[in-house]
Amino acid sequence: MIRGLNPIDCDVHPNVPGLKTLLPFMEPYWADTLVQRGMHELDSISYPNNSPLTARADWRPETGKPATTLEQLQSQLLDPFGIDIAILNCLYGVQLPFSEDMGAAYARAVNDWIVKEWLDRDPRLRASILIPIQSPELAIAEIERLAGDKRFVQIMTLVAGETMLGRRHHWPIYEAAERHGLPIAIHAGSSYRNPSTANGWGSYHIEDYVSQAITFQSQLASLLSEGAFRKFPDLTFVMLESGFTWVPAFLWRFKKYWRGLTMEIPWVDRSPVDIVRERVRFSLTPFDGPQSEADITKIFEHLGSDELVLFSTDYPHWQFDGNDPLPPGLSDDLVRKILVDNPRQTYARLR
């Protein structure tokens, strides 16, 4: 039980009930355009509505999408779990439109909806700025528009977009993030410009979801190799719904080959393991680890730091049952770090 420990939930997903909800938050041209085009929804297939993953059974309403109202969030998560602060990471598909301008219009509308319907109505809430990463220029405009509101504690993008996240055309976004003291969160999901596996499209939802962890590894390799950590020394990256039990094996592999290939990427002039431990954080759920306490302890030993993992419920996604979202066997010290200290250390705006 985490009640009473003032947990900070770093990955909470309010859902836009439907496109109509956003129309009042859109400029007249875009509101009219969406009606004229007959668009009625902008959800991706990352979280199909009827998939068990998309909502825990007891959090699923009789009709419609889960987690669409503040009252649901309060009664299902904030109050029963005693959440001190929850960071809202809306997964509405602002990265899906091929039109950069439409993506930006959606991002503005969702961000403003989050402010009015959520942040303004419960002081426990914080949020990520959604950006139309299709266009770095428009993404930065959205960051600049909202960074003054300290309730936005980070910037969020999906793990799979049009290009690798380490590449330099994304760097102006990172520059803006660093300047405002906002971490870059990378959440599971895709704009589906590319297949969800490196070898093409799978047939089933399970392939898509499991493959996300591999995509996170590719993006982490990209950020390391392209030198993003070197270029932006004060920027933190937060991987959300990425899983983290793959991290030690990934780092063993990356470091091993880095030793022989440093010549390609001399800007990575110290151990990539140390870079990741200092600059990257991972949300707790989904915990893909073993079940025994001894094995779970080993996983954290292999991570080599107790500062990497941030508490998350992934509400309303179905990642755990009952009222204890923590894996068993964690020391009191580690629990406090995951629930409180690590999130506060990661998010300058929560200190």
Added chain:
Amino acid sequence: MTRHVVATIDEIKPGGRKVVTIDDREIVIFNLNGDYVGILNRCPHQGGKLCDGVVTALITSNEPGQINYARPGEIIRCPWHGWFFDLRSGQSWGEPDRIKTRNYNVAVTGGNELVEGPYQAETIEVTTDQQYLVVET
């Protein structure tokens, strides 16, 4: 400290290398444009013979995309997994304090000095009119 006479200076041309054996240990001597250096012929990773590696330069960077290319010929890559070692210090690239191969001082000494010893020269015949490479172990 023991001094071992291992070669005449003419045996290793600039850019060249030679493997010598001292007390059952293989040491590779390099001629870096007139400076002679020695490293253990064994990669600390899995024991690859460094004498078979290719040399490159010290490649560093101040920021992504920017390259400094210095000291060409002074960094060797293990032929097995490509790890990099500084021939002058034995230190690896990236983790210089944690991973290194042993390095040896190689002095150029006149035969006339060597005749007076003490030194070991099991395989080399020393004459007073030659210059020799002397490894300290």
